[in-house]
Amino acid sequence: MENSRRRFLKNAGFSILGVGAGSMLIGLSAHTSKAVSPDAGQRPQFSMGDKAMEAERWGMVVDTRKLNDSICRKMQEACHSIHNVPEPVGESAQRDQIIKWIWPTEFQHAFPSQEVEFLAEDAAHRPVVVLCNHCDNPPCVRACPTRATFKRERDGIVMMDFHRCIGCRFCMAACPFGARSFNFRDPRPDIEDENPDFPTRMRGVVEKCNFCAERLAVGKKPACVEASDGALTFGDLNDPDSDVRKLLAEKYAIRRKPNLGTFPSVFYIV
Amino acid sequence: MNDKNKIITGLVIFFLVVLFPFWFNLIFGAADASTAPEPELTEKAEKAETCVAETEHMRTEHMQILDQWRDTVVRDGQRIYVAENGKEYDPSLSNTCMDCHSNKEKFCDRCHNYASVNPYCWDCHTYPEETE
Amino acid sequence: MLEKALRGSKKYWTWLLALAVLIAIGFFFYLRQLYFGLGITGMSRDVTWGFYIAQFTFLVGVAASAVMLVLPYYLHDYKTFGKITVIGEFLAVSSVLMCMLFIIVDLGQPMRLLNVIFYPTPNSMLFWDMIVLNGYLFLNILIGWNVLDAERNGVAPEKWIKPLIYISIPWAISIHTVTAFLYCGLPGRGFWLTAILAPRFLASAFAAGPAFLILLAFIIRKFTNFDAGTKAIQTLAKIVAYATLANLFFFLCEVFVAAYSQIPEHTAHLEYLFFGLHGHGALVPWMWTSIALVVAAIILLIIPQARQNETTLGFACVFVFVGIWIDKGLGMISGGFIPNPLHEITEYVPTVPEVLITIGVYAVGFLVLTVLYKVVTGVKEELAG
Known part of the structure; x- marks a missing residue:
């Protein structure tokens, strides 16, 4: 009896496994065939459009000499308002569960391993604006278990796919620049003026600066660059004739934590 | 096999619970369930x-x-x-x-x-x- | 065999009921977290992993430590452990289960968990962690259950189980190695960026795990007729002694490298943990308690008389377990996040809901452990009687 029961359970188990695996295969094949429409006529196609700005590797040069508090505030406002970044309020601000894409900090925090002793007082406290570096070798992308964060091979932008992010926050641990934020709660109640052209996020996903990919697609420069009064320059790092390359050829610029081998695409003139 | 009655009672309860959506709809939800709404x-x-x-x-x-x-x-x-x-x-x-x-x-x-x-x-x- | 778990004393059922209550409380707060978001925890933009992931790290160690029973018995034919390997394997089962639950409660979007399988990403260590943890759980359930069943029926375990046992040995090492790799491969996190992290994790695992097994053996002996045997316990005690010493040694190696090189990225975290940094020092008393406990345990464990006395051995095991829990379950994870990459300090203190959810997960683990051990002791008593 013992034996027959065991055999029954075994068979039942294998049948369930088999049915499960089979239906999964059917599901997969059905999925692929459904993705392409069976209807007649030309198949739908995607394209970039004529207005889109394209580059091999987008990059930015920050001239810290031109930065001051009001410009920094303007840049942050421009960025946060169009991207529906919630205003830090109440408990979330208290607990540092806030979200920021671009923000001003001091030299010693932006460049903690490049300490300059005896820096002039005004230089030491002049704001340095920091954001995602869109590294050429991004450790966050390496760490992500679902490829929810990925580097666009076409233009080097490190992007987030909010639909896919499982909220494990591995990318936040991996980022050596503290550029990433996590939605510890539903951000919507804390967004004052929601921009209908850009989605908000939901609780439980990670977000960060996207180099205004949605604006580049329609031929506009990033919002912070437009609001920067010339302190920020944006362009293709792989094009020797671009504005950023001309500036880099002229001025001595540094990057944050170059020793970590992430190859940031944001440069700082100090 | 002395537990025949217990087993049968258990099975009946099990199927009643598992088939809940079906019999519930049959008895109580028939009117709602039959008409699919049209999007406007x-x-x-x-x-x-x-x-x-x-x-x-x-x-x-x-x-x-x-x-x-x-x-x-x-x-x-x-x-x-x-x-x-x-x-x-x-x-x-x-x-x-x-x-x-x-x-x-x-x-x-x-x-x-x-x-x-x-x-x-x-x-x-x-x-x-x-x-x- | 599971029917053994359905008949028990009043104490047994009260204990299970108490665990069920804790699980219910934890689950209630987990539902709140699910609805509100991880904002109900003490984690922040700077300290993005907290209590949950720390418990996960600690418990991977407890799970891996089953190998300390399996390896001597199956590779060296050390018969004394024959009676209790299944105790170790079932401890591994419940620990890995808790590990997985801790990962799940830590996710911001747990409903999308399967994305890890839909979009497999071998360059992410979390992907490998999923594989090794699931594999280890599967191996230990299969091995433990089959060997116990064979023992009950008075026959040799089935042949195909042997290769699985041999696989489970390096697999146990792998789970804690991969867990260390989650942390030690991240640029810009100086505290974890050390090749010795995996060995250190293993050393602390082989100290805390067997220490816990000794305590469990004491508890089992008190409540059932199953005795692991003095010899087995004494051998385990020696393993705990060596592993605790190795763990302390590795830790001191870390301290030397940081303190002598005086590279700020490496010293800052240790400074924060043990002395406080820029006036922030929430973990300082904890870390020194941990050191004191581990040192006291080592003294008790290396003096033969103290080790052979079961009262002092019990104390030593509690010291080791608590000391390493503080080190891994409190200091190791948040210590790596403080100071943050911009060298700013945000401290981390778990909130009440966070702690209750954690207790709930532990209660699930202990519930499974109790049921499994009930089966084991039931079978052993049946065989003895």
Whole structure:
């Protein structure tokens, strides 16, 4: 009896496994065939459009000499308002569960391993604006278990796919620049003026600066660059004739934590 | 096999519980369950006559199309969609779909509620009434 | 065999009921977290992993430590452990289960968990962690259950189980190695960026795990007729002694490298943990308690008389377990996040809901452990009687 029961359970188990695996295969094949429409006529196609700005590797040069508090505030406002970044309020601000894409900090925090002793007082406290570096070798992308964060091979932008992010926050641990934020709660109640052209996020996903990919697609420069009064320059790092390359050829610029081998695409003139 | 009665009682209870949705609907929900709601079109949608694909195709496959849209826009950065009918669209839920179908409650929610699906699109994407 | 778990004393059922209550409380708060978001925890933009992931790290160690029973018995034919390997394997089962639950409660979007399988990403260590943890759980359930069943029926375990046992040995090492790799491969996190992290994790695991097994053996002996045997316990005690010493040694190696090189990225975290940094020092008393406990345990464990006395051995095991829990379950994870990459300090203190959810997960683990051990002791008593 013992034996027959065991055999029954075994068979039942294998049948369930088999049915499960089979239906999964059917599901997969059905999925692929459904993705392409069976209807007649030309198949739908995607394209970039004529207005889109394209580059091999987008990059930015920050001239810290031109930065001051009001410009920094303007840049942050421009960025946060169009991207529906919630205003830090109440408990979330208290607990540092806030979200920021671009923000001003001091030299010693932006460049903690490049300490300059005896820096002039005004230089030491002049704001340095920091954001995602869109590294050429991004450790966050390496760490992500679902490829929810990925580097666009076409233009080097490190992007987030909010639909896919499982909220494990591995990318936040991996980022050596503290550029990433996590939605510890539903951000919507804390967004004052929601921009209908850009989605908000939901609780439980990670977000960060996207180099205004949605604006580049329609031929506009990033919002912070437009609001920067010339302190920020944006362009293709792989094009020797671009504005950023001309500036880099002229001025001595540094990057944050170059020793970590992430190859940031944001440069700082100090 | 002395526990025959217990086993049979157990099986009966088990099947009653497992088949709950069926017998519940048979007894109590018959009227509601039988009629599938029709999505309502706005004036703008009526005028356009055609969506990005045939109506029948949209009805069954709109989730696959949206899925493809979001992957192509977010991951490949391609933001122009040339549909089967040759027209160009901005592949965007908020800006294209909801522009015509601005009546989310009567267009989207009705069927979704009927089919008891709860897509999380609206957790992030806006729809017209919300921003007004 | 599971029927053994259905008949028990009043104490047994009261204990299970108490655990069920804790699980219910934890689950209630987990639902709140699910609804509100991880904002109900003490984690922040700077300290993005907290109590949950720390418990996960600690418990991977407890799970891996089953190998300390399996390896001597199966590779060296050390018969004394024959009676209790299944105790170790079932401890591994419940620990890995808790590990997985801790990962799940830590996710911002747990409903999308399967994305890890839908979009497999071999360059992410979390992907490998999923594989090794699931594999280890599967191996230990299969091995433990089959060997116990064979023992009950008085026959040799089935042949195909042997290769699985041999696989489970390096697999146990792998789970804690991969867990260390989650942390030690991240640029810009100086505290974890050390090749010795995996060995250190293993050393602390082989100290805390067997220490816990000794305590469990004491408890089992008190409540059932199953005795692991003095010899087995004494051998385990020696393993705990060596592993605790190795763990302290590795830790001191870390301290030397940081303190002698005086590279700020490496010293800052240790400074924060043990002395406080810029006036922030929430963990300072904890870390010194941990050191004191581990040192006291080592003294008790290396003096033969103290080790052989079961009262002092019990104390030593509690010291080791608590000391390493503080080190891994409190200091190791948040210590790596403080100071943050911009050298700013945000401290981390778990909130009440966070702690209750954690207790709930532990209660699930202990519930499974109790049921499994009930089966084991039931079978052993049946065989003895």
